[in-house]
Amino acid sequence: MKVLIAGTGFAGQGHVEAFRAAGAEIAGIVGRTPEVVAQVAEKMGIPYAGTDWQVALSDCQPDIVSIATPGGAHFAPITQAIAHGCHVFCDKPMTDSGETAATLYQLAQQKGVKTAYAASFRYTPSVLHAKQLVADGAIGDPTEVECMSHFNLERGIPFGWSHRKADGGGRLNNNFTHTLSIVSSVVGDRILGIIGDVRDDMGRAPIVEGVHNFATRRDFMPKDLDDPSLKWGKSDVEWSYTVLAKLESPFAAQPVSVLFKHGGLVPRFHEDHIVFYGTHGAIYIKGHYGSGQLYLWGKDKTWNALALPDEIVASVPDVAGETEQCWHYLACEFVRDIQGQPVEPYPTFRQGSQYQQIIDLIRKTDRWTDVSDLA
The missing domain is CATH 3.40.50.720 (NAD(P)-binding Rossmann-like Domain)
Known part of the structure; x- marks a missing residue:
């Protein structure tokens, strides 16, 4: 090929x-x-x-x-x-x-x-493990999922495609796509409903010449963001979002409720995590893309760290970096x-097309109910 x-x-x-x-x-x-x-x-x-x-x-x-x-x-x-x-x-x-x-x-x-x-972060080892556990009934019927992440990205990152909607920027395009794929792979990929809100906390970013590789963009950050000679580009995309979704699951009689919460510019206090809750237990995975240790809450009513099954260990590509492995x-x-x-x-492009249309709907942020005049 x-x-x-x-x-x-x-x-x-x-x-x-x-x-x-x-x-x-x-x-x-x-x-x-x-x-x-x-x-x-x-x-x-x-x-x-x-x-x-x-x-x-x-x-x-x-x-x-x-x-x-x-x-x-x-x-x-x-x-x-x-x-x-x-x-x-x-x-x-x-x-x-x-x-x-x-x-x-x-x-x-x-x-x-x-x-x-x-x-492709649905292929981290712990997410593959969670998928296997849910399918095996380890938590009973899945009922809800929460995906929490706080990146504390630097405001001095040079202005580029990630700040511009027309270039595919924004945290929905570059974070939510992964977490939605993760949740869909574990509990079921028929998305029934979506509602959300976004916020541009960035506003602007310094324009710096010479950035060719996204992975090294931090090397070009200005040392002084108050330098009057700096030129600025305007952000027109979200850097934080809150999304609620309902997914149909082959493992549950009722739709699964999902919370996606991401703050691109705010610091984390506890671990970023993904949790799958069910009628008889829960699965907690450390990390914003579920690439850390997996814990199972089971019949003993305590959280227990589980080792990866041998077949999942064997399936993980022998290459450095979570992104590269996926x-x-x-x-x-x-x-x-x-x-x-x-x-x-x-x-496939079926999911890609659906996710992009969902992102457009979330960005409208027009589903608020005005309660300002309620007694």
């Missing part, structure tokens, strides 16, 4: 390694800046480097394209790749709007190509599916 990569930063280079580990050949890589894409291609041993996506599709003739650029730059290259007959692996967010995401889903369906949507897991599943091998259901 030949793969063409779009994007030269942290995600692009991570996708290269993930597909190589899945047994695929990296045919080429495309980026915006000739010098940067040439350097990355040389460093990673990729035979083709270019800046024109359409030309690269013709030159490389890939079976798969992997989209690792900011979400606002996804629509055109994915449309071109689908028209070329390529299977598509796309990092989240799928696009910058529900409308364009739905269009891509429909195009992929019409063309008959396979798609993967990398809301990319590897999903890329392997995707390649195996394309090759006709049996795989478990994984997130």
